[in-house]
Amino acid sequence: MNINIKSKLSIGIGLLAGFVVLLWISGSVFINTLAENSGAIIEDNIRSVSYAQQMEQSLNDLYTTHMSALSGNNAVLALKKDSYQKAARQFESILAKQESNITETGERALTNQLKENYSNLCAILESAVQSPSILPQIASQQLTPAYHLVQQNLSQLTTMNVDAIHRKNSIAQQTASNVTIYMSVIGGLCSILGLLMLIRFPSYIVDPIHELIRRIKEIANRNYDQTLNFHTGDEYEELAEAFNQMAGKLQEYENSSLDRIMSEKKRVEAIINHMGDAVIGLDAAKYVLFANDKAIELIGQGEEELVGQYGPDIASHNELFHKIIQTLSGEAEEDIGYIKITDKDEHYYSIEATSVHHDRHEEASQTNHLGNIITLKNVTKFHExxxxxxxxxxxxxxxxxxxxxxxxxxxxxxxxxxxxxxxxxxxxxxxxxxxxxxxxxxxxxxxxxxxxxxSGNVQLNTQKVNPSHLLEYAYETMIMQASQRGLEIDLQLDESLPQVQADTQKTVWVLVNLISNAIRYTDSGGHITLKAQKNGEDHLVQFAVKDTGEGIAPDELDKIFDKYYQIDRNHKDRNGSGLGLSIAKEFIIAQGGRIWVESSPGSGSCFYFTLPQMNKDT
Known part of the structure; x- marks a missing residue:
């Protein structure tokens, strides 16, 4: 009869659970036995010993009070004292409790005798009140013997319960020894059975899995001549049969398609090598998969130094590949544009990166990304x-x-x-x-x-300058024009800002151009704000020109810095060249900064640009 893995796991886990339940039940029984014996000692005999001690104390108080009264020949007064009455009530109360706490053989008779002797003692005391003339004879002949008799009964009661405590303690110790032996035997048996299961059961489950993993790794290394032989009569045997069928099919497929794949590979390599453009392929981890002859020639390294190598490692010592990796990772601060390569003549190339995915309709998925193809196109004619x-x-x-x-x-x-x-x-x-x-x-x-x-002939005259001075120059230049249009310019200065490294003339030109655009597209009664602030931890100072004008449509935000581009406003005069923002962008980039805009229709616009802070060592 075949038993599946689930049933075997259930049996094994059930046995372990049974061992745990057995230990739990046996432990509970033995612990309850110990608790009962210990509880008998604490709840019964200790209480009786305590009662005897309390009654002895009350008896001493009675006797002391009365004897002190006898010495003063005033026994009547002794019986009326509060201390006497309190001691008598306490003795009687405790005696009543003792009568309801009889636990040992003979304890009932001893308690009754104690009660009787106590009653005799009380009677002697009362007779002394009625016959004061014979008080000395009563004290010597009756009172003292009666007192000692009660005291003797209390001592016997204490001894009886103390002996019972010792006896029950011996029984509890013997029970504890027996519990230790029983629990040791049961625990030893459970441990032996559990150890046997621990040795055999995991191996039964894990060994076939390890064998399967080893065979799968061989399959991954294209070694399809693999078989599994599990004769367990469960799912492992079915798994072995399915694995053997898969390996056989893969072997057949390998034999039938390997030649075709190699032929297609050679054909693709030939096409790529004969392309006029340089082509480089990288996988998702940026390792170079292939590079055609033109790419190898441009990069200036042998094929063995490129193919199979990690792209960023090549970029660390190759400037052209560094620019390629920058374009691929999007780490370049601005568009790299043309790459100039000088051999015998000057040639210019553009870098194009194409992302490759399993499904071209799911390009946003990271798990679907296979790699990138980099193309260096010769654009020398276009550059000329x-x-x-x-x-x-x-x-x-x-x-x-x-x-x-x-x-x-x-x-x-x-x-x-x-x-x-x-x-x-x-x-x-x-x-x-x-x-x-x-x-x-x-x-x-x-x-x-x-x-x-x-032409790359921008001449910069950079120097250290206070951001507030740049804003003030631009403000003074445009305040009159803004006033004529009914606009207010709010100048927010922060003298604590660090100095920046900038060309004063070109930076003020950028600010004036941005303010001029704000004036042009803001209706009368609007506001324009000029301010500067630190830009996080980038060691940059951020300038801003904000207006309350019409705003810019989202589809125009990416085009606004293009050459000759102008926002179409039917009610505005198009008296500009469309070059102002393009030139402003180049001026800011040349100074090591960045320029951008944030806007939405009807909410105004805010143009930002950054300039590097002045180096403290300068």
Missing amino acids: LDQAKTNFISVVSHELKTPISSINMSLRLLGDTRVGKLNEEQEQLVSSIQKDIRRMKQTTADLLDLTQIE
């Missing part, structure tokens, strides 16, 4: 075109500065009454042309700044 565009904008901006200045001078001459007075229509035309010229002048200035940024 971008450089040409930058140069063209720079040349055009420079060329436009001269005619704009000339037109501006001519407009000033037209407005001079010495040249001739203009009529009202002509003055309106001149005013309109002046506005256009100012806008063109601002646009060309922005374009020149942009070309300097794109």
Whole structure:
């Protein structure tokens, strides 16, 4: 008959539970026996001994009180004293308790005799009151013998109960010895049976599992020639049969598909190696799985130094791979952009990271993530075109500065009454042309700044400066314009802030640009707040320009710092170039800071940027 594992576990655990119950029952019985014997000693005999001692004390009080009265020839007065009455009541009360606490053979007769002798003693005392003339004879002939007789009865009562205590104590000791022997025998038997189960039962359960684990590890190492032989007649035998079937199927699959897999692998490797772009594959733990020939050439390390190696370890001594890991981990503070690689000529590459998952529709799942494919695309031609565009904008901006200045001078001459007075229509035309010229002048200035940024020629004049001074410069520059629009600027200064490392001119330009945008998009009666504060433990100072304007839609927050992008407001004049925030971003990044915005429609906007604190050692 086959017994399953569950039944065997139930039998084993049931036996252990039975041993525990047996020990519990036997221990309870023996302990109750000891408790009964001990309780008999405490509850019965000790109480009788106590009663005898208390009665002896009361008897002594009676006798002492009366004898002192006899010496003064006033026995009547002795019987009326409170001490005498109290001692008599106490003796009688305790005697009544003793009569209800008879526990030993002969104790009833002894108690009755005690009661009788006590009554005789009381009668002698009362007769002494009635015959004062014979008081001395009573004291010597009757009272003292009666007192000693009662005292003798109390001593016998005490001795009887003390002997009983010793006897019952001997019985309790013998019972305890017997309990120790019985419990030792029962505990020894249970321990032997439990030890046998402890030796045999876990091995029966665990040994097949260990064997199964060892075989599974062999299967994981692609060694499919594995079999299990369990003849236990339970689930282990079924498990062995299922495992053997699985190993056989895997062996068949390995033999049938290995050649096809190897062929597909070689085909994929050939395709990757012939790609024009550099391709690198990393697993979920950032170990390099493969790298085509172009990637190996760009990184400058052999294939054996890349494939199978931990990505961050390679990045620690390879600058290009360091940038790749930064892009993959999202640790780069800003977009790395193009990577310049110089061989015989200068080449520019962009880094693209593609995450690979089991299911492309479940990319957010971490357990579904398999790894990443890094592609380095050659964008040299696009970079050259971008450089040409930058140069063209720079040349055009420079060329436009001269005619704009000339037109501006001519407009000033037209407005001079010495040249001739203009009529009202002509003055309106001149005013309109002046506005256009100012806008063109601002646009060309922005374009020149942009070309300097794109060409990497931004010149910074950094120095230590107090954040409050930067806010004050910007405030004084824009307070008049804000007042004309009916706006209030709240300047919140904190003189305790540490100094920052910054280019004063460019930082004030950023603040002015942010305040100008706040003025443009805030209705009359609104507020603009300027403040600076410490930015946690990043050793940065955070500046903020907050307004109570219209706010920015969520879909525009990511685009607002892009070049030439302007927020579309139907009721606002689009008189900007769309370059201000883009240039502000580059100025802040060049100084080692970061700029961002928080806003929602109808709740105003708050632009933040950070600058590094001044190094204390500087």
